[in-house]
Amino acid sequence: MAEFSFQLKKVSKRFIKGKDTITIFDNLDLDIPAQDYVAIMGPSGSGKTTLLNVLGGIDRITSGEIQFDGKRVDKLDEGQLSRWRAANIGFIFQFYNLMPVLTAAQNVELPLLLTKLSSRERRRNVETALQLVGLADRAKHYPREMSGGQQQRVAIARAIVSDPKVLLCDEPTGDLDRATADEVLDILALLNKQHGKTVIVVTHDPEAARHAKRTLHLNKGVFVERTALA
Amino acid sequence: MNHAVLVAKNLGRRKLRTALMLIAIFIAFLLFAALEAFLHGINAGESNSAANRLVSVNKINFTVPLPISYLERIKGVKGVVHALPQSWFGGYFQDPKNVLFMFAVDPAEYVNVYPNTSMPPGQNEAWINDRIGLAVGRVTAEKYGWKVGQHIPVSSNIFSRADGSHTWEFNIDAIFSTPDANREGLVLMSHKYFDDTVTFAKDTTSMIVFTTSSVALNDSIEKTIDGMFANSPYETSTDTAAAFNKQFTSQLGNLTLIITLVVSTAFAAILLIVGNTMMMSVRERTREIGVLKTLGFSGPVISMQVLAESLLLSLIGALLGLGFAAGALSAARKALEGFNIIGVNVTVPILAAGVGLAVLLGLVTGAVPAWAGLRLKIVAALGRH
Amino acid sequence: MGSTTRQAFAIADMNVRSIPQRFWMSLSTVVAIALVVTVLLAFLAMANGLSQSQKNAGSPDIAILMRDGAGSEINSVVTREQGMLIEEAPGVARADGKPLVSGELYIVVDGKARSTGLSANLPLRGLSEQGLALRHGVHITEGRMLRPGTNEIVVGRGVVREFLGFEVGKTLRFGQSSWTVVGIFEDGGTVRESELWADVGVVQSAFNRLNAFQTFRARLNSPGDIVALKRYNDADPRLKLSVQTEAEYFGEQAKASRGILILGWILAIVMSIGALAGALNTMYSSVAARGREIATLRAIGFGGFATFVGTLVEALILALAGGIVGVLAATLIFHGFTAKTLGSNFTQIVFTFRVTPALTVTALVLALSVGLVGGLLPAWRAARLPIVGGLGDE
Secondary structure: OOOEEEEEEEEEEEEEEOOEEEEEEEEEEEEEEOOOEEEEEOOOOOOHHHHHHHHOOOOOOOEEEEEEOOEEOOOOOHHHHHHHHHHHEEEEOOOOOOOOOOOHHHHHHHHHHHOOOOHHHHHHHHHHHHHHOOOHHHOOOOHHHOOHHHHHHHHHHHHHOOOOOEEEEEOOOOOOOHHHHHHHHHHHHHHHHOOOOEEEEEOOOHHHHHHOOEEEEEEOOEEEEEEOOO | OOHHHHHHHHHHHHHHHHHHHHHHHHHHHHHHHHHHHHHHHHOHHHHHOOOOEEEEEEOOOOOOOEEOOHHHHHHOOOOEEEEEEEEEOOOEOOOOOOEOOEEEEOHHHHHHHOOOOEOOOOHHHHHHHOOOEEEEEHHHHHHHOOOOOOEEEEEOOOOOEOOOOOEEEEEEEEEEEOOOOOOOOOEEEEHHHHHHHEOOOOOEEOEEEEEEOOHHHHHHHHHHHHHHOOOOOOOEEEEEHHHHHHHHHHHOOOHHHHHHHHHHHHHHHHHHHHHHHHHHHHHHOHHHHHHHHHHOOOHHHHHHHHHHHHHHHHHHHHHHHHHHHHHHHHHOHHHHHHOOOOOOOOOHHHHHHHHHHHHHHHHHHHHHHHHHHHHOOHHHHHHOO | OHHHHHHHHHHHHHHHHOHHHHHHHHHHHHHHHHHHHHHHHHHHHHHHHHHHHHHOOOOOOEEEEEEOOOOOHHHOOEEHHHHHHHHOOOOEOEEOOEEOEEEEEEEEEEEEEOOOOOEEEEEEEEEOOHHHHOOOOOEEEEEOOOOOOOOEEEEEHHHHHHEOOOOOOOEEEEOOEEEEEEEEEEOOOOHHHHOEEEEHHHHHHHOOOOOEEOEEEEEEOOHHHHHHHHHHHHHOOOOOEEEEEHHHHHHHHOHHHHHHHHHHHHHHHHHHHHHHHHHHHHHHHHHHHOHHHHHHHHHHOOOHHHHHHHHHHHHHHHHHHHHHHHHHHHHHHHOOOEEEEEOOOOOEEEEEOOOOHHHHHHHHHHHHHHHHHHHHHHHHHHHOOOHHHHHOOO
């Protein structure tokens, strides 16, 4: 395994709005070692969600280089990016984004449809993922039958079912109460410590930052790092 | 679960809406199948006439008779194989309302001139040898419950007998069937019996129907025959049986155009309704599509799913509509035959055309939403609340 | 009452104003209903035109006599002797001492249709001198009336319009005989305009039908005299003909238009079901799309009934728009369109499509019915939207 999950070199993201050019970040450098657990915090509009999107390949950079596992990924075309993303990245969103017409198990199975696994193998992986998040007994329930915390855990199961190296989380606890949020954060920590996944969390929640190994503060596209206490 | 299940689940997203779409599609295809079947019945005469069967009628109009002497002269023309006289008798059975499509023909030649007529063994011979015998088409026989061996009276409101009566007695000697729906309702008597017993119209025939040895000779034979009788008191007009039948349908006043217009308008309306709904449905799923793309589902895969969805919807609705039309018409066949409406079937070509249309409909209604799904930018999709 | 009405108006107003936001969906419903209306009106106009052409053709004071059971003229045979008996019958009107009775012979001839070039059957009617007098409302509009005993022919306006070669001055050949067109007659668009008229004696000799007639027409002194004529007919064993007034006879013949009427309604209803599905869909989406709006209104204090009415009005407006478009389309495309079809005598009847105000109303009623049914359930749902749920996120 490479030393760094991600390396951003002089990455800029700008876009044109009418007559103005808006710069999200300019010449940003960032190294994220493998198996890191980093929280990215900052005020609204600081660009942290854009950073996450760019890392996950769902948004393009204007200039610079992004390396994943030592290989450049910013120049991949859409099709290649899709495949790369399916294999390496797991996304977790603030509003869970589960498909309401599918059961929990079916939602978790979605990423596996893109693989060549047999139906039996898919089912096994889904069971494992659901067990890991503690929802094996809810496999056949629909999202509308579950609480917010449960839905988020299903989303996590979906994110890890194809065993990606990296988890990108956008405000994963933003919609949850304290107790449920902590449950979710514990799972993320578990995935990082026991399963060696690199976890990058964008958040407003200071608790989430405390679960991480280090915290980066992003303000107007510039980093300030503060290491976790103890 | 697999891609197919995903597509089906998406259709089941809003059950009421999907049901309404299915109803609309069902109606459109029901109309299509029913109207096409109706057209098929009407045009049956044209398609079922053998290419080498010709008809000679009086040039003025087929309701004006020809002299019976013309029969031998036509038989003498080179290339004419079998010929028979065919005169409209048009009687009724018991009640004047029970109109019969009845002709007087030469029984010995009937099967020769109309080869796709089948009768059980022995019946054709019995008919040929019985002066007062009748050959009845299967449809009419079933309508009145007639059986071979029965003795029935037929009356005419056109012809009368020497003794002043209008009723003829017949034996039913044969019941025939034929793929030609137009002929399966006919009742056939012997022309000799007809000629011997009527008070007027003796020595005449309504038309002369004959076969040629080769289709290539048709044109020259037509010219020869019409030339033979040109400038005589009874001029002829000779044409293929198919062309002769066509004049009836053409006189119904361009039914094909009307039916095509009705079906097209129905489909246009359905297209708009279903297309819009698909568009709406995909738009509602913008965020979900964005999420699927983050999971690694590529643009093309997403569009395929949308197209599969619209195709599935279209095909289910179409098959229901086509099937219902086929079933209903099949069940109503007896009732329709009672009204002398025959050959109204949802044929295999109609079904195939229907399925083809369904595929087209599915593709067209899914095209724009599929394109939208393909081009959807993940960031924009996720951003929409 | 005032408050609810005002509320309903306000909601209806908002709903209708917001239609442009759901433009394509609403348009598809309008188009679907318009198409249903167009199809229905086309068939209604066809049936109307066909039945008009036949209904007006019959007078209640002209008797028509045919062989019993003939059903229609072409199947009938009446002899000269029977004709003479009819001339002596009670109730038959006379002019200058001569009975107004016309023996007629009906021969089917071919004409070439203008539109298709294909042959079609046309009726050549031989009538006697009294024949014209027996047809009220017929007048020569071009040329002149034919002279008895000659090969002259007058032609109905419908024939000239739809078929080739029947203009004044043209020569026609049927079989061995030649005829000259000397005039064109009109009869208010009735079925008579689809006929060719000539002298009956000349027709008889040209077609070898000496002494044979198919029908006799007689002018009655009054419509009630048909009874006396019938009694006279039944009493004489040499007659035994079928006796009807022309009005009755043509009424029977108008059955063809009934078939078209039935077909038209069946098609319209079937298509309406499809349009209904579309309308329901549009209205449900409308209610769903404005869920928050509706909930807000309810929270403010607008009543459920007003919401119901307001939503229903939206559906009705769409349906009315569709109906009007359909009526306009049908009128523009079909009204006045001349067509021809096979009549009961195996000959062509020329008729005109007629879209009348009465038919328009019928079609609009259908459109509004679709709108009503299509709007009812969604309006009900709108009225019962839970206020709290509706205000939340989707």
